[in-house]
Amino acid sequence: MQSKLVNRSAFEAETAMEIRLREAYSSLEPKLKAPFPLTIPTPEEYSALNRAILYCILCETNIAAEVHIKHLHGIVTDGYEYFTALLVNVVNELYGSLVDSAKRRLIRVTHEMVNVAAVGFDGLLVALLRQIVGGDFGEENLWLSFEMVNLFSSKWECLIEEMPVVMTGALYVFLRLLADHCRVNVPNIEPLRRMEIDFCVRVLRENFSSCLMVGRDLIRLLQDLVNVPELCAVWKDLLYNPKTFKVIEFVDISQIYSTRTSKWYFLLRLTPQMESQLKFLLTHVKFGSQKRYQSWFAQKFFSVPNRSGAVVDIVRFICCSVHPSNEIIHSGIIPRWAVIGWLLKSDFQSYVAANLKLALFYDWLFFDEKMDSIMNIEPAVLLMVHSIPRYIDITHTLLEFLFMLLDNYDVERKAIVSRGISTAFQTLVRKGTIIPIAPNVKSGIPNDSLIWQLSINSYWNCG
Template structure:
């Protein structure tokens, strides 16, 4: 029997998950029609019934209501196993599913939310991960519309059921997507979508800011990209000038957000599971010097459409903050994180994307606190600057200059906090032996006199122990 679940090409191998669901359905199909047996299934029968019913719901839309009633009647584990199956389908098969199956997937997701199925939050997060940034295809915009509709209609329900993780995940995703969607002006097919995304995010920020605060400093980074949107411009002004407008007693200044590290789970939200698997393979299996064909394949697969170039911003945040290699990998000849980021940076076609990739690379530097932040988040930028000398000296030049401009201009009112953060990052990188000294950067001739003066002053004024005359003698790790 041909699969009614996924599109299979002649040269594709069978998918074990699809085969498992289909075979369960074929075997139990007579039991999936009323009247249903009254016997209590064994554990094995229960598992197979869950698989068969899920296949029936996804592939027989006209019988979906019968299948879901059957499911409700047999459930003994709070839908835990069933929901885990749906999540597997989303993570492993979503890109291959027939459109009609995708529609059923959203339908059954609504059902799982309505019955408070165990794991429904994980299901919603899995679906959010399937929305691809910079992708304006009908299917991707449809999924985005369906998901923002769920969150808009169920927002208060999620608050009442104490599901903050799923709400802050949605906020992160839709803020990030809005940066892409708002670039498309006067496009009728996404105007309604943009309005729903804006309304959801603004309501969250205005009414549940204490919850939104859990996102951490990357919330500020995302809001910066939306400052041209009137609703977000007003929020931005209140963040800077009128924090009491958010009616959250513990929030008195934006610096509190700056100093709150963003959990790595948020960065996974903008990387599909397939993309994550390929990136982790590249960063754990491919040797330095052999990466070109893998990078070319990855670029064609995930970044081939010009609009998807903004994905590089999310990939850099993922590599810096969500992929921390083991010491064995670090000490091997596997391609290091900084080299992959260098490739992404050099391949940027648009200046605005290039600037945002650099900001993604340096963002944790600006507010770095050794007690809160992880040195692995700042390591790639340092190694990229150092290892680009002398072969790719232009990379070192643009990165170091960008960092110094950030220090001077990112938030003038809180410049001391930023100088402290960047200085602390440099100090720890030397102290932990990521680099033996900062000599290569301090003596870097391509810096303009102004930027060289800013760099030297940062260490002379703030960190006398790392001034030029002492830095070369610092021990390695």
């Protein structure tokens, strides 16, 4: 029998979440029609009634859904906490397979949860933001982008006051999406692009004190949007007129450079499925046996044209959010640097390749051992070291890019960048992550490794 909730082939089994919702509806169907019972349900009955109401909202007509939302308001006793948790689980587990009508009612009920300040609605917004796939210009994905930026814009006052951190997460997401949306000209994208620009500019102009918590990756995203006039104006004010933002403690962009971006922001640009597959690859797959897993991952997430832009988000996630334990490091599991090396050798557009390298080295530019984690900078240096024997061109390419960043990233603040790179190298050597090497014909180390040694020495003295 065809499901009313999800698109599923005849050979696919129901998920546990779908079964729970449907069974609750089946057992309580008589109580889901007006006039509604006035009896106070037990905790078990209350949970089942929440599941049944959610099933009705997602599966019945729009008019019926509105009735069930009112029913929910009448029976709620926990600030909507259980109902909102159900919605989060539906988004994380079922969103990609939901029928179109269920997706639209899901957005409708999300608006309602924001209106009533439901307990946990921030987690619901985050879950929906993560379902927007970078580089996907399909109608459904652009629709979700539009609905979410519209939600954040229309609920501005409530969200700014109640959930400023979530607003900065939305800023991070829509700045990142804008970089994709401004590179293409697909039908009907201009209204979405306009709303994203207006939202991002408003957050930056009117709530900059909260934006500071995003940290240095806010600058990385803004630099990718300097061709957007409104955001270029914001960028110029950051550089030359910081008082415009009316934050007393903010006097120079270097303050943002010195703030490491929380791993939570990087998670926002990966779908739960992408996150779980990456974590599986980096915690269970033995080095040398990863090819078929990588091929599956590429086919799943990069096969669609323009989807490759997500590789930049993946590199930042791997560097800053996936910090393996010593047990995993010494277990023979594929290391982070090898996965990034595979991505670097993939055939992506030139701007994607450049942004990938910037994502790999970004924490190097402002590294401070007191504030930053050595795990964030480790993949880049290990990739360069391990590429020397067989892939010296990768080592050359990465070092050349690092020199280019040193000379050109922020000329007016070159001393900051020089100090960051120098500190990064010194910390890596002192902690034993790398050992300075010299050409040695007997040991089999190529003479090209001299470039590596000289590069380290030059960076030690670059500050």
